[in-house]
Amino acid sequence: MPDAPADTTRSGEAADGVAPDGTVRADGAVPVSVRVAVLQLDVSAGEPVAARVDRVLDLVADTARQADVVVLPELWHVGAFDIPAARAHAEPVSGDLVTRLRETARAAGSWLHAGSIAEVTDTGAYYNTSVLIGPDGSLAATYRKLHLFGFDGGEATVMTHGTDLVVAPTPLGLTGLSTCYDLRFPELYRQLTAAGATAFLVPSGWPARRIEHWRVLTRARAIEDQAFVVACNAVGTHAGVPMGGHSVVVDPQGEVVAEAGTDQEVLLVDLDPDRVTAWRSAFPVLADRRL
Numbered sequence: 001m002p003d004a005p006a007d008t009t010r011s012g013e014a015a016d017g018v019a020p021d022g023t024v025r026a027d028g029a030v031p032v033s034v035r036v037a038v039l040q041l042d043v044s045a046g047e048p049v050a051a052r053v054d055r056v057l058d059l060v061a062d063t064a065r066q067a068d069v070v071v072l073p074e075l076w077h078v079g080a081f082d083i084p085a086a087r088a089h090a091e092p093v094s095g096d097l098v099t100r101l102r103e104t105a106r107a108a109g110s111w112l113h114a115g116s117i118a119e120v121t122d123t124g125a126y127y128n129t130s131v132l133i134g135p136d137g138s139l140a141a142t143y144r145k146l147h148l149f150g151f152d153g154g155e156a157t158v159m160t161h162g163t164d165l166v167v168a169p170t171p172l173g174l175t176g177l178s179t180c181y182d183l184r185f186p187e188l189y190r191q192l193t194a195a196g197a198t199a200f201l202v203p204s205g206w207p208a209r210r211i212e213h214w215r216v217l218t219r220a221r222a223i224e225d226q227a228f229v230v231a232c233n234a235v236g237t238h239a240g241v242p243m244g245g246h247s248v249v250v251d252p253q254g255e256v257v258a259e260a261g262t263d264q265e266v267l268l269v270d271l272d273p274d275r276v277t278a279w280r281s282a283f284p285v286l287a288d289r290r291l
Contacts, residue, residue: 032274034171036230037067038267040247040260043079043205044236049089053077053097057104063266064108068171071232072115073203073247074180075128079238080205083158086128090120093142098131106137111170115203115232116145116179118159125160130177130203132168141168143177147185165191172199172228173273180204183217189225193286198252198276199228206233208262211244223254226280228271235264252279 041056056076064070077097078085091097097117105112112133119129128145144162148155165188166177176192178200189200200221206214214233222229228251235245245262249269258269280286 033270033272034069035067036172036249036267036269036271037063037070038230038232038247038249038258038260038269039063039070039072040232040245040263040265040267041073041076041234042236042264043073043076043234043238043243045079045082045238049077049085053100057100059266060101060104060112061108064105064110064112066268067110069111069113069230070105071113071201071203071230073232073234074116074130074205075118076115076203076205076234078118080180080234080243081154081207081239081241083155083239086118086155087126087158090118090126092121093117093119093129093131093139098139101131102133102137102139105133105135109135111135111140113177113201113203113232119144126158127162128155128159128179129162130166130179130201132170132175132177132201140170141166141177143179145179145182146188147181149181165195167192167195167197170199170201171273172230172271173276175199175201176227178202180206183214183221183231186221186224189221189227193225193227197225197227198273199230200225202229202231204231204233206244208242208244211246214244215246215248218248219250219254219256222250222252226252226283226286227276228252228273233260235262252276 101114114131116130119127130143132141134140143166150156174196176197218231234243247260249257
């Protein structure tokens with residue numbers, strides 16, 4: 001597992017050789033705790049996009065002071081099912097929205113997975129694009145959603161499929177990026193794992209009517225790939241679709257570390273990235289892959 005970037009601050013380090021909870025690993029090392037904040041946002045219709053962006057940026061600024069990594073939902077600025085709004089408010093990654101998110105992350109000195117935005121390129125192509133921002137405000141990675149939901153409708157009628165797998169170093173270790181509907185395609189996560197991922201960040205706009213699928217699939221991806229899954233969903237109703245909430249953090253053994261309800265809330269969770277290495281060593285199922 002790669003080291004975190006030198007300028008990353010991790011909570012829970014202890015100078016006396018003992019973690020805050022008194023834990024010491026078998027090798028005598030102190031577990032390093034990474035505090036992750038999952039911002040389950042209300043994206044209900046009726047709130048102007050500009051007002052929502054201001055509100056969310058204030059919330060990110062407050063939360064980032066308490067966390068090493070902050071995660072937002074999918075298309076939170078417009079609502080994942082509001083396709084006309086996504087088209088109307090699409091911006092390039094160099095636009096005002098991402099610029100303000102970068103400034104917010106830099107001011108707090110925290111990593112920010114800014115969920116996803118509706119991106120439009122200079123060629124007129126639209127993408128559902130996740131943005132990962134470093135604590136210095138740098139654009140650490142972008143991921144264009146590979147699997148577009150809607151069959152013959154929805155985002156598939158407006159957005160273009162991404163083509164690239166994205167794994168980036170974060171305080172959680174090498175981290176694979178995916179978005180919402182991607183959860184239904186386990187081969188994506190297996191490829192991210194083969195590329196070195198030990199954690200997955202999953203922003204989402206998952207509807208309430210299929211929330212039990214969400215709860216099963218987030219755990220399944222963690223179990224199959226022996227990795228942390230940090231999955232941030234939205235709440236509220238937009239475009240006539242109630243969002244399901246239940247943002248969740250799952251550990252490498254598939255145990256739910258924390259789960260939100262169905263209202264706007266912030267999950268704050270301390271994770272030890274080395275648990276992935278320990279579990280993969282203790283139960284080396286990935287070494288038995290034949291396909």
